[in-house]
Amino acid sequence: MSLDLNTAKKRRICGWFVIKINVLFVLQSPLVQAIFSQNVEEVKLLLHKKEDVNVLDQDLRSPLHAAAFLGDVRLMDLLIKSGAYVNAQDRAGLTPLHRAAASRNGRAVGLLLSQGSEVECRSRFGSQTPLHVAASNRALRCVEVLLPLMSSVDVMDQNGRTALHHAAYNGDAEMVTLLLNRGADLSVKDNRERQPLHWAAYLGHLEIVKLLMSCSADVACRDKQGYSPLHVAALSGHIDVVKYLLRHGAEMDEANAFGNTSLHMACYNGQEAVANELINRGANVNQANARGFSPLHLAAVSTNGALCLELLVNNGADVNMQGIGGMFALHLAVLYGFSDCCRKNVECLNLLLNSGADFTKTDIMGRAPLHYAAANGTYQCTVALVSSGAEVNELDLNSCSPLHYAAASHTFRRIDADDHQSDMRDKEALLPVHYAAAFGNKHNLELLLEMSFNCVGDVESSFPVSPLHLAVCNGQCEAVQLLSETLVCVDVRDSAGHTPLYVAAREGSVSCVEVLLSHGASCCVREHDRKQTPLHGAAARGHTDCLYALLSRADRDDLIDLADAQGQTALMLATLGGHVDCVHMLLERGSTPDAGDRRSHTALHRAAVLGSVECVSALLAHSASPLCRDIWGRSSLHFAASCGHTELLRLLLNAAAQVDPLDSLLDYSRYTPAHWAAYHGHRECLELLLDYKPLSLQEGNRFTPLHCALTPLHAAARSDTVSGLQLVLFWGSEVNSVDQDGRSALMVAAENGQTCAVEVLLQQAKADPPLHIAARNGLATVVEVLLSRGATVLAVDEEGRTPALACAPNKDVAECLALILSTMKPFPVKDAGISVLKHCSIAANHHPLLNRYAKERHGTVGLDS
Structure with missing residues (x-):
């Protein structure tokens, strides 16, 4: 508990008294300086010269605040008569009445009250009234003046x-x-x-x-x-x-909300006289708090609790009482590192051995006090416990001995114990040398190497992981230096094939990388799973310093372009992570910008997907080609358009125009970037592409950008917006073009419930009869069906063309065909049952039109039967 009234807040109420007046007001107005000089004549002269009586300083304090702070009634009266505001508040919300109360001048308070000063005005910080200020400053006379005017003597602050x-x-x-x-x-x-x-x-x-x-x-x-x-x-x-x-x-045995009695609190704070008084009056020395701790436990963790601890033991405190986690007082004493308490506790326990006290008992984790002493690095505690017969090789539930914990601590002094075992492994098969390496204790490593010859073999072993790996993973450079000097080969691998250099590069520990490289670590050793080198690890995480160190000491020329199991180079991984500095460094060191992985994806493909303009700019500046295709023929432009990265797409289009302005931008499925932009509904990208190449709407796959714009994702349309549709129509797309399944944009829109899109398409195609549409798109089966249903061959569209003329690829051909047909004589159809398409080669290439709405046949008997 911290029961205190904030002294700093009190001083804020009093204001200027903590700073010398001549320093504070050196920049104040002449009137305020005269007030602090208490020069009445000069104040009168300044007021006579029309000096502003309510001028404010940087903290919004007026001259009346200054006079009230001094408690100078003459100056206050002079200022008030000259028009000073008696209720002016400064930045802290304090009025002259607050200042007068702090000055403990009853006459000044009375003067302000007589002039209408607000008696219960509150400060901005703490919400204190002048009464609070007066009571805090022992201003008895001021309180006497204020009380009769207060609404309540018990008014509260914030x-x-x-x-x-x-x-x-x-x-x-x-x-x-x-x-x-x-x-x-x-x-x-x-x-x-x-x-x-x-x-x-x-x-x-x-x-x-x-x-x-x-x-x-x-x-x-x-x-x-x-x-x-x-x-x-x-x-x-x-x-x-x-x-x-x-x-x-x-x-005295009454507990607070945490279960602590007065004796608990006295012992925790080392108040031996209070503890003695309470014990003499019969306080319970073994009463447990909410965590199961007795006063003895709290005395054990106290910095000044030695006397209280001895007092408790001498008065029957149970030294074997367990608190939370099964911990004894001795556990806590050594854990918190107060060796004086530990010695006294051991002495007290030795005196009570005949009564059954046992300082070797363990907590619920199986840890004895020696484990905690070793972990905490308290040399004297450890010596005291070992000298008293504590078992140095005792294992806890994690199979850790005190030596494991000592190796991880900062105890650099050796404990003489002939029966210790430095080759004991914990539950994870880790040795003390692993702990020393992981926590970076160079002295402990040296001691362990001196203590046992086997430790040298343990350092070189990678089961389950080498100490060098642990030191590198935790950035323990001194331990890495020592272990590197001890090892014959620093390229020892863990179970995943990671070398210490790979781990250091991946974790970004440049100091460890430099130490390992100086001891001959190889940059080309690959790990097992993804076959990546340390260069891949540094580039993927964006560790520029490590990357620079690796490149500076590369042990082979082609290191920079070594590919992993997926064919990825360090440049690709750096680009994929958006690490621009690494990308620049690799490119400047000669990395091939157009190298492709197993799917022929380059670094530029990756940058296009991520939308990293900086990475794209860097790659293009080093001659990366925007027209490199992957195994599906897609370039970085396809990816940028598909992801909607407009500015990046602009960069790529400009670069593509310089490389090959005649490139059709088609992938192997004959899709253009415009297809992808429309398919995903990226209007700005589509506008950019159409502006770059307007004819791209008519090029490529017959599943046109118009279809894409109607139904984003085509199979699961969710939006009824028509901005993409209107855009491609504006750029001249054929409204009645069909895809490879013979579906027009209108069919696609109708199938997906795109009401607004259907309306737009109908408005655009209102003058074209169905027979014209089918003829124009070469749908022979559809034409046959329409003719069998009575469609007229003489109907004309807006341009005055019949269905036959609509088959013509352009207007000139249609005019020629019209001239030819005008000279021909009509011929009768000899057999109405013969298909019009019977003798046409195109018939073999079209399947019959499916009738999804035909009624089922229920085994009717044939007429011929």
């Missing part, structure tokens, strides 16, 4: 504290007496439910405690966390207050 709280905090007996005589509530609680008695007891103001108790204050009152006045007096060590409260009925 923290819920009244003037009585402040007076009790300051130990001002006269102020407390005055407030109580004026009706102040002595049991009033602040926001933390602390009463004035709590503050007085916590700060050791015995006279105030007596005064409040004489007025029937509740000795057993509690705050929000269950602290009583006895608790706070005990934790702060005020023995006289503790004795007084005990004499007046305070319950």
Whole structure:
């Protein structure tokens, strides 16, 4: 518990008194300087010269604030008569009345009140009234002047504290007496439910405690966390207050919300006199708190708890009492590293061995006190326990011995124990040397290597992982240096085939990378799974410094373009991660920008997908080709258009125009970037592509961008927007073009429920009859069906062409065909049952039109039967 009234806030109320006046007001107005000089004549002269009486400084303080701070009634009266605002507030919300109250000048307070100053005006910080300020500053006369005008003597500030709280905090007996005589509530609680008695007891103001108790204050009152006045007096060590409260009925074994009694608090804070008084009065030395800890446990963790610990042991405290996690007092003593407590605790335990005390007992993790002493690096504690017979090879539930924990600690001094075993493995088969390496303790590594010849073999072993790997993974450069000097080969691999250099490069530890390279580590050793080198690891994570170190000491010329199992180079991985600095470095060192992986994807393909303009710019600056195709014939332009990266697409189009302006931009399925942009609904990309190559709407696959714009994703249309559709129509796309399945854009829109798209298409194609559409698109089967259903061959479209003329590829051909047909004589159809397509070679290439709405046949008997 931290029971204190913020002194800094009190000083803010008092304002300028913590800084020398001549320094603070060196930049103030002449009027304020004259006021602080208390030169009445000069003030009068300045006011006569029409000096602004309400001029404000940088903190919005007026001259009247300054005069009130000084408590100079003459200057205050002069300023007020000259028009000074009596209720002016500075930046902290303080008025001249607050300042006057802090100056403890009753006459100044009275003057301001007589001139209309607001008595209950509150500060901006702390929401304190002048009464709070006066009570905090022992301004008894000011309080006497203020009280008759207050609406209540128990008015609270922002923290819920009244003037009585402040007076009790300051130990001002006269102020407390005055407030109580004026009706102040002595049991009033602040926001933390602390009463004035709590503050007085916590700060050791015995006279105030007596005064409040004489007025029937509740000795057993509690705050929000269950602290009583006895608790706070005990934790702060005020023995006289503790004795007084005990004499007046305070319950010493009463616990707070955390289960701690007064004895717990006294022992935790090393208050030996209070602890002795409580024990002598019969306090329970073995009472457990909410975590199962007795006062002995708290004395063991205290920096000043040695005397309390000895006192408790001598008075029957149970040294084998277990708290949370099964920990004993001795565990806590060595864990928190107070060797003095540990020695005394061991001595006390030795005295109680005949009573069954056993300091070798373990907690629920199987750890004895020696484990904790070793882990905490407390040499004296460790010596004391080993000398007392503690088992140095005892294993906890993780199969760790004290030596494992000592190796990980910063205890550099060797413990002489002949029966220790440095080759004991924990549950994960790790040795003490692994712990020393992982935690970077060079001295411990040296000691372990000296202690056992086998440690050298353990360092070289990669089962389950080598110490060098652990040191590198944790960035322990000194340990890496020592182990590298010990090892014959630093390219030892772990179970995944990772070398220490690969791990260091992947983790970005440039110091470890440099140490390993200086000891001959190879940059070309690949790990097992993805066949990546350290260069791949550094590039993929964007570790520029490590990448530079690796490239500077490359042991083969083609290292920079070595590919992993997927065919990826370091440049590809750096681009994929968006690591621009690494991309620049690799390109400048000669990495091939157009190298492709197993699917022929280049670094530029990856940058296009990610939308990294910086990476694309870097690649293009080093002559990367935007027209490189993958195994499906797709270039980086296809990817940029598909992902909707407009600015990046603009860069690629400009580069493509310089490389090969005649490239059709078709992939192997004859799709253009415009197809992909329309397919995914990226309007800006589509506009850019159409502006670059308007004819791309008619080129390539017959599943045109128009179809894409109608139904993004084509099979699961979800949007009824028509912006993409209108755009491609604007650029001259054929409204009745069909895909490879013979479907027009209108059919696609209808199938997917795109109402708005259907309306747009119908409006665009309203003058074209179905027979014209089928004829224009070469749909022979559809033409046959339409003719059999009575479609007229003489119908004309908007341009006056019949269906026969609509078959012509352009207007000139249609005119020629019309001239030819006009000279021909009509011939009769001899057999109406013969298909019109019977003698046409095209018939063999079209399947009959499916009739999805035909009625089922239910086994009717044929007429011929």
